[in-house]
Amino acid sequence: AQSVTQLGSHVSVSEGALVLLRCNYSSSVPPYLFWYVQYPNQGLQLLLKYTSAATLVKGINGFEAEFKKSETSFHLTKPSAHMSDAAEYFCAVSAMNTGFQKLVFGTGTRLLVSP
Amino acid sequence: ETGVTQSPTHLIKTRGQQVTLRCSSQSGHNTVSWYQQALGQGPQFIFQYYREEENGRGNFPPRFSGLQFPNYSSELNVNALELDDSALYLCASSLGASGRSSYNEQFFGPGTRLTVL
Numbered sequence: 212a213q214s215v216t217q218l219g220s221h222v223s224v225s226e227g228a229l230v231l232l233r234c235n236y237s238s239s240v241p242p243y244l245f246w247y248v249q250y251p252n253q254g255l256q257l258l259l260k261y262t263s264a265a266t267l268v269k270g271i272n273g274f275e276a277e278f279k280k281s282e283t284s285f286h287l288t289k290p291s292a293h294m295s296d297a298a299e300y301f302c303a304v305s306a307m308n309t310g311f312q313k314l315v316f317g318t319g320t321r322l323l324v325s326p
Numbered sequence: 327e328t329g330v331t332q333s334p335t336h337l338i339k340t341r342g343q344q345v346t347l348r349c350s351s352q353s354g355h356n357t358v359s360w361y362q363q364a365l366g367q368g369p370q371f372i373f374q375y376y377r378e379e380e381n382g383r384g385n386f387p388p389r390f391s392g393l394q395f396p397n398y399s400s401e402l403n404v405n406a407l408e409l410d411d412s413a414l415y416l417c418a419s420s421l422g423a424s425g426r427s428s429y430n431e432q433f434f435g436p437g438t439r440l441t442v443l
Contacts, residue, residue, distance in 0.1 A: 253437075254434040254435050254437050257433075260431070303368075312429065312430060313359065313374060313382060313384070314359075314361075314369070314418075314432060315371070316361075318366075319367070
């Protein structure tokens with residue numbers, strides 16, 4: 212069984228400040244890990260993914276995440292927040308090396324960016 | 327390259343009715359997954375279709391059913407609607423469901439928002 216826990220349903224930062232969104236996973240098999248962003252009334256857009264290559268993963272819009280197996284974490288960071296980053300962010304896990312892939316999502320973290 | 331499209335955008339139904347949601351997969355993709363996203367929650371996996379066969383199912387009752395057509399488009403059908411079925415329904419397409427050595431990225435559509443009164 213797989214699951215993800217996102218710590219903090221809301222995170223508030225000022226424009227230009229560091230963004231840190233936390234995600235811890237649980238998986239009985241090697242995981243694939245993902246961060247998705249969802250803007251109001253829209254679907255999900257993939258920000259970045261970990262698929263067992265480099266542990267530090269760079270994504271779109273300046274976001275990156277580091278896979279830490281010892282901590283079962285995959286936290287999302289961005290050095291400097293922009294107003295346009297305000298959205299809902301979802302961490303997700305999928306099982307690696309299985310014949311069937313589905314995404315298991317966390318409950319999401321809403322990022323608020325103030326001027 | 328055309329992305330994933332879903333129809334309708336919004337839908338209002340009453341309890342006990344039946345609804346059909348539609349999804350056109352991205353060009354070249356043969357796998358469609360459906361997710362339910364309740365308000366304030368993360369998406370939950372409903373089921374997946376691969377080459378017109380159900381390939382896996384989440385913890386949803388049988389009144390949630392689906393189809394995949396030869397052109398790989400898909401339908402989600404929900405019978406005997408309940409108030410708790412109100413949600414955003416997301417469709418995602420990918421190339422191949424069986425990825426033993428690689429991940430097949432899922433591309434999401436904009437969703438259909440279903441309201442059950």
